[in-house]
Amino acid sequence: MIKHLLSIRDLDADGITRVLDTAGAFRENMGRKYPTLRLKTVVNFFYESSTRTRTSFELAAKRLSADVLNFASGGSSVEKGESLKDTAQTIEAMGVDCIIIRHSSAGAANRLADWVSASVINAGDGMHEHPTQALLDLFTIRQHVPTFEGLRVAIVGDVLHSRVARSDVIGLQTMGADVTLVAPPTLLPPGVDSWGVRVATHLDPVLRELDVCYLLRMQLERQKSGYVPTLREYARLWGLDRRRAAMLPERALIMHPGPMNRGVEIAADVAEFERAVITDQVTNGIAVRQALLYLILGGPEVKEGGPDAG
Amino acid sequence: MPARAILLKGGRVIDPASGLDATRDVLIEKGVVADIGDGLSTNGATVVDCDGLVAAPAFVDLHVHLREPGREDAETIESGSRAAARGGYSAVCAMANTNPVADSAAVVEQVHNTGRAVGLVDVYPVGALTVGLEGERLAEMGEMFASKAGVNFFSDDGRCVQDSGLMRRALEYSRAFDAIVANHAEDAGLADGAAMNEGEVSGLLGLPGIPDEAEELIIARDLALAKLTGARLHVPHVSTAGSVELIRAAKTAGVRVTAEATPHHLALTDTLVASFDPVYRVAPPLRTRADVEALRAGLIDGTIDCVATDHAPHAREDKEKEFDKAPPGMLGLETALGVLMAELVGSGLLTLPALIERMSFAPARIRGLDGHGGPITPGAPATLVVFDPAQRWVVDPARLQSLSENTPFAGRELQGAVVHTMLRGKFTVRDGEVVHGQG
Numbered sequence: 001m002i003k004h005l006l007s008i009r010d011l012d013a014d015g016i017t018r019v020l021d022t023a024g025a026f027r028e029n030m031g032r033k034y035p036t037l038r039l040k041t042v043v044n045f046f047y048e049s050s051t052r053t054r055t056s057f058e059l060a061a062k063r064l065s066a067d068v069l070n071f072a073s074g075g076s077s078v079e080k081g082e083s084l085k086d087t088a089q090t091i092e093a094m095g096v097d098c099i100i101i102r103h104s105s106a107g108a109a110n111r112l113a114d115w116v117s118a119s120v121i122n123a124g125d126g127m128h129e130h131p132t133q134a135l136l137d138l139f140t141i142r143q144h145v146p147t148f149e150g151l152r153v154a155i156v157g158d159v160l161h162s163r164v165a166r167s168d169v170i171g172l173q174t175m176g177a178d179v180t181l182v183a184p185p186t187l188l189p190p191g192v193d194s195w196g197v198r199v200a201t202h203l204d205p206v207l208r209e210l211d212v213c214y215l216l217r218m219q220l221e222r223q224k225s226g227y228v229p230t231l232r233e234y235a236r237l238w239g240l241d242r243r244r245a246a247m248l249p250e251r252a253l254i255m256h257p258g259p260m261n262r263g264v265e266i267a268a269d270v271a272e273f274e275r276a277v278i279t280d281q282v283t284n285g286i287a288v289r290q291a292l293l294y295l296i297l298g299g300p301e302v303k304e305g306g307p308d309a310g
Numbered sequence: 311m312p313a314r315a316i317l318l319k320g321g322r323v324i325d326p327a328s329g330l331d332a333t334r335d336v337l338i339e340k341g342v343v344a345d346i347g348d349g350l351s352t353n354g355a356t357v358v359d360c361d362g363l364v365a366a367p368a369f370v371d372l373h374v375h376l377r378e379p380g381r382e383d384a385e386t387i388e389s390g391s392r393a394a395a396r397g398g399y400s401a402v403c404a405m406a407n408t409n410p411v412a413d414s415a416a417v418v419e420q421v422h423n424t425g426r427a428v429g430l431v432d433v434y435p436v437g438a439l440t441v442g443l444e445g446e447r448l449a450e451m452g453e454m455f456a457s458k459a460g461v462n463f464f465s466d467d468g469r470c471v472q473d474s475g476l477m478r479r480a481l482e483y484s485r486a487f488d489a490i491v492a493n494h495a496e497d498a499g500l501a502d503g504a505a506m507n508e509g510e511v512s513g514l515l516g517l518p519g520i521p522d523e524a525e526e527l528i529i530a531r532d533l534a535l536a537k538l539t540g541a542r543l544h545v546p547h548v549s550t551a552g553s554v555e556l557i558r559a560a561k562t563a564g565v566r567v568t569a570e571a572t573p574h575h576l577a578l579t580d581t582l583v584a585s586f587d588p589v590y591r592v593a594p595p596l597r598t599r600a601d602v603e604a605l606r607a608g609l610i611d612g613t614i615d616c617v618a619t620d621h622a623p624h625a626r627e628d629k630e631k632e633f634d635k636a637p638p639g640m641l642g643l644e645t646a647l648g649v650l651m652a653e654l655v656g657s658g659l660l661t662l663p664a665l666i667e668r669m670s671f672a673p674a675r676i677r678g679l680d681g682h683g684g685p686i687t688p689g690a691p692a693t694l695v696v697f698d699p700a701q702r703w704v705v706d707p708a709r710l711q712s713l714s715e716n717t718p719f720a721g722r723e724l725q726g727a728v729v730h731t732m733l734r735g736k737f738t739v740r741d742g743e744v745v746h747g748q749g
Contacts, residue, residue: 083627083630083631084631084632085630085631103632105632105633105634105635106515106516106517106586106633106634107515107517107586107632107633107634108586108632110585110586111586111587111631111632111633125516126516126517126634127516127517127518128515128516128517129516163516166514166516189512189513189514189516190508190509190510190512190513190519190521191509191510191511191512191513191514192513194510195513195514
C-alpha cells in the first residue's frame with residue numbers, strides 16, 4: 001500500500017478498488033471497534049476549521065483503536081507564528097504514525113510529506129485536492145451501480161475553487177466514468193480542456209442522461225468576488241431545484257460533499273429525495289477513512305472474514 | 311609600489327564592442343588593458359594561462375536584489391557582491407525594494423558607498439520611482455540623479471505602477487535626466503492572489519494563477535506611454551510570448567524601449583510548480599514551453615536586449631513554507647552563465663559572442679556604464695571575465711556565495727564555469743575563488 005495519500009492520483013484503479021473493498025467490510029460493521037491500530041498514533045492536523053472531515057477521521061481512527069490527537073491551528077503555536085514545518089516536526093517528535101492534514105494552501109500536504117517521516121493523508125489542501133472525499137464518493141456510488149465503466153457523472157458548480165471536484169474528476173476517470181463539468185464560465189479552472197471531461201455551461205441539457213448529479217458547494221464569497229452576480233441568480237441558473245431534479249433519470253443519484261447551502265446549489269426538498277445520498281456519503285466517509293488508515297498504517301491485505309482477521 | 315602587470319595568455323578573446331573574436335594575449339597594467347595581441351612578451355608580468363578559456367568583458371546585471379538595507383539575513387551588499395563576482399559580473403544594479411526603500415539620495419548613496427567599500431563589483435543603485443514604492447507620488451528622481459550614486463535608472467520593482475496617469479508623469483519627468491524607467495508589469499486586478507502562471511498546470515494544482523495578459527496589458531500601456539512621452543522605457547523580466555511581440559512591434563515603430571529576460575524564464579517552465587516547492591515561485595511566474603521558446607527567439611533576434619538575473623535571495627525560513635505563502639524570487643547571479651551556456655549556446659541556438667554581448671556590452675550600454683561591457687582595447691579598464699566554456703558543474707546551493715540558497719537549479723548540471731573575474735585590473739575572483747580585501 002502507499003505510504004501517503006496526497007492526491008487521488010496516488011492510487012490507480014486497483015488501489016482505489018482495494019480501498020473501497022476494505023471499506024465495504026468496515027461499512028458492514030459500523031460502530032464496531034477493532035484492535036488493529038492499537039499503539040498507533042494519528043494526529044488530526046487541521047489548519048482550517050472542519051467539523052465534518054475532522055470528526056470523520058477521528059471516529060475512523062478511534063474505531064481502529066488508534067490514539068488520536070486533535071490539533072487545530074486556532075489558539076495554538078501556529079497563531080504564535082510557528083511555521084508549518086516547525087509545527088509538523090514538533091508533532092512528529094512526539095511520535096506519531098500518521099498526520100492527517102487540512103490546510104488552506106494547495107500543496108500543504110505535499111510539503112508536509114517532504115518534512116516528516118510519518119504517513120501523511122491529505123484531508124483537503126486549498127483548491128487542490130481532497131482525495132478521501134473522492135474515495136467516499138466512489139464508495140457511495142458503488143453502493144448503487146454495478147460498474148463505473150461508462151457511468152455518466154455531472155459535477156456542477158464552483159469547479160474552479162473546488163478541491164472536491166479535482167479529486168472526484170480524477171478518481172472517477174481512473175475508474176472509467178465519463179465526467180461532465182457544468183459551471184458558469186467564471187467558475188471553470190484554466191486548462192480544463194485538457195482534463196478529458198466534457199464541459200457544459202447549462203445544466204438542463206445534460207440532466208436527462210446522468211447517472212449521478214454531483215452538486216458543489218457555492219460560497220457566498222464568490223458573489224462578493226464577482227464570479228457570479230448573485231447567489232439568487234446562481235440558484236436559478238445552476239441550482240438543482242425540483243423542476244431540474246424531475247429531469248434526471250429516475251435512478252440517478254444526487255450527491256453533495258456538504259455542508260449544503262440549501263436553496264442555492266440544491267433546493268431544500270431535493271436534498272431530502274430518496275436518491276439524494278448525501279447522508280450516506282457522511283456515513284461512508286467513516287468506513288472509507290477506516291479502510292485507508294488500516295491500509296496505510298501497516299494493516300495487511302484484507303482477509304476473508306473481515307479486516308480484523310488479518 | 312605599482313602592482314605587477316598581468317598577462318592573460320592565449321585565451322579566446324571575445325569583445326562585442328570591437329567585434330573581436332580571436333585567440334589573443336591581453337596585457338594588463340595599472341588597471342587598464344595595456345596591450346592586446348598575438349604572442350605578447352611576458353616582460354616581468356604575471357602570466358595567467360588562458361589556453362582553452364574565454365576572456366570577455368565582465369558581465370553586467372541590470373536587475374538584482376541585494377536586500378541591504380533591511381534583510382541582511384538573506385543577502386548583504388557584501389555577500390551579493392561576492393555572488394556577482396563569482397558569477398563573472400563586474401556591475402550590478404540593486405533594486406530599490408529594500409527597507410528603508412531606496413527612494414532618496416541618502417539611501418542610494420549608502421548603497422553606492424557600501425558597494426564601493428566592498429569593492430568586488432560596482433553596485434549601481436536603482437532608485438524607486440515612487441515614494442515608498444507606494445505608487446502614489448514620484449520619488450525625488452532629480453536628487454537621486456544628482457547624488458554621488460548618479461542614479462539614472464528608476465523602478466518600483468516588485469510592485470507595478472498601476473496608475474496610468476502617474477506612469478505617464480514618471481516617464482515625462484525622467485526625460486529631464488534622460489533616465490530610464492522600468493516597471494514591473496503586473497496588472498493588479500488580474501494578479502489578485504496569484505501564486506503561479508495561469509494555465510493548465512495551475513488549473514490542476516488548484517493554485518491561483520496570473521494570466522499572461524496581466525503582464526501584457528501593462529507592457530502595452532507603458533509602451534504607449536513611452537511613445538507619447540518620448541521617454542526611455544526598460545521592460546524588466548519579460549516572461550510571455552505576447553510581451554515579446556509587443557516589444558518587437560514597439561521597437562519597429564521607433565519607441566525608445568529596451569528589454570531584459572532572466573535565465574530562469576529562458577530555461578524553466580511552470581510544470582516545476584507541481585512539486586509545490588516554493589523555490590519555483592517567482593514574479594513574474596515561470597510560464598510555458600511556448601513562452602520559453604518565444605523569449606529565446608526574442609533574445610536571439612535582439613527584441614530582448616539583454617539578460618538580467620533578477621537575483622532575489624530569500625532566507626531559508628521564508629521559502630520553507632506553503633507555496634502560496636512563500637515570497638517570490640530566485641537566486642541568479644552565480645548560475646546565469648552556466649544556465650545560458652547549457653541552454654542556449656550548448657544547444658546551438660545562440661553563438662557565444664552573442665551571449666556575451668547580451669550579458670555585458672548590451673546591459674552596460676543601456677544604463678551607460680562606462681568602463682563596463684568592454685571594449686577590450688588598449689587604454690580601456692581591465693574589467694574582464696575569464697571562463698571555461700566547456701566545464702560542466704553541478705549546482706550545490708550550500709556552496710554558493712549568496713547568503714541564501716533559493717536556486718531553482720539545485721542539482722542541475724550546468725555548462726561554463728567562471729575562472730577569473732577582474733575589476734579595473736584587480737582580480738575579484740581568481741581560479742574560481744573570490745579574492746577578498748579589495749576595498
